[in-house]
Amino acid sequence: MSRALVVVTLATLFVEGLQLAVFSPWRIDGVVIMVVWLWPLAMGLAGYSALGLWSAIVAGVFFDTHAVTPFGLTAVVGMALAYGASRLGREGVGDLDSAAWWVTPVLAGVAGFVAPALYVALGAVALNFGLWRGSVLQVMVVNALAFAVVARPVTRLARAVGRWGGVRR
Amino acid sequence: MASDRTRRRAWTLGVAATIVVTILYLTVGVMSGLRSVANLVVAPFAWTIDQVARPIGHFFAGTINYSDVLAQNQKLRYELGRAQLALNERWPLYRELQQVTTQLHVPFLSTLPVVSAQVTSISPTSFSATIDISKGRDNGVLSGMPVVANGGLVGSVIATTPYGATVRLITDASSLVGVTWGNGATSFVISGRGVNNGLGASSVVLTTSLKRGTMLVTNGLSGGLFPPGIPVARVRQVALSPGATTYSLSLEPAANLTHLSYVDVVQWEPST
Secondary structure (H helix, E strand, C coil): CHHHHHHHHHHHHHHHHHHHHHHCCCCECCECCCHHHHHHHHHHHCCCHHHHHHHHHHHHHHHHCCCCCCCCHHHHHHHHHHHHHHHHHHCCCCCCCCCCCCHHHHHHHHHHHHHHHHHHHHHHHCCCCCHHHCCHHHHHHHHHHHHHHHHHHHHHHHHHHHHHCCCCC | CHHHHHHHHHHHHHHHHHHHHHHHHHCHHHHHHHHHHHHHHHHHHHHHHHHHHHHHHHHHHHHHHHHHHHHHHHHHHHHHHHHHHHHHHHHHHHHHHHHHHHHCCCCCHHHCCEEEEEEEEECCCCCCCEEEECCCHHHCCCCCCEEEECCEEEEEEEEEECCEEEEEECCCCCCEEEEECCCCCCEEEEEECCCCCCEEEEEEECCCCCCCCCEEEECCCCCCCCCCCCEEEEEEEEECCCCCCEEEEEEEECCCCCCCCEEEEECCCCCC
């Protein structure tokens, strides 16, 4: 497990770097695609519960230190996605081998749609009511589409990273 | 059995992480230190990926946009020449204005010292509109100082380190700016509407004579956050609902906020 944690932590830091260096400056209609949410989701869909939660914490905490939004929100949303996905992943729903090819993209699309709304709702809990004033719906739609498109290769990568870390689902 | 153990472990990990995040969130004092450490950890990964991704991006962008860049360059040279000519023509008026504002002790933007800084990064998320700049406390940049560029107000400094600062853009949802226009008789507050939605104002009294294209500038009222006369936004649309007693305005920032490379931090503090 410790080897897996190291491998997943390193992979997550690369995802973090990818987010900050590529996806944050490269916006679609002004919207940032949140790879830091997609990665824990993919880990969860690959069936790695603990590793998914861990990657959500690492990705979220490091991302939040680069933004002025409430600290910890990205991590909490990532953890919710990872946990939900891991429950589905362990039941074989969204699994790349046993489920239909479209199930993983659909689940990722739903997650990408829900995640920004969850972020805004949790922001309100943290007494930050300014988050909803941006184009939340636009952010939801763009992330849903992006998550759906890249869900399968990213989940495959997550499964490879988990196996490389020596973890069996 | 193994499944139960994994589930328990996942729950424990989740609960522990939530507690840690909550504690960190509540103890705001540790944030700056944590931010610095996190930057140090992530920087090598971001740098490596940037070194690989940037040349590829530049290659494709250069191939596709080369003719556009040339045309843009010619247009910019032309506009620079016109601006230089206009400046030379107005030089006597400018000197006169400078003398009057000095005599009246009114802080006029051109008379205030500025610190030029490079934009090092933009906000990594869709939920806030901020930029990071390359000058900080060591260069005299302090929290609350206005930031201008590209012909208008860009925002204000909200956090500083010795070597850098974070600037909240006027389009950020939590940004508020007091503005006026014309002879400065009427003032109201405009607010950011998020990264993609520009600026807006509501509850503007009906007696005001605003029309599309009117330039709004900072009002510089006593206790305000900005010195007077900085261009902030142009009126894009004036909306009046039936039966309403006030206008709603849709505004376009005077400064082009999508292409910020360099900015000037005006060394003016709200309390002065």
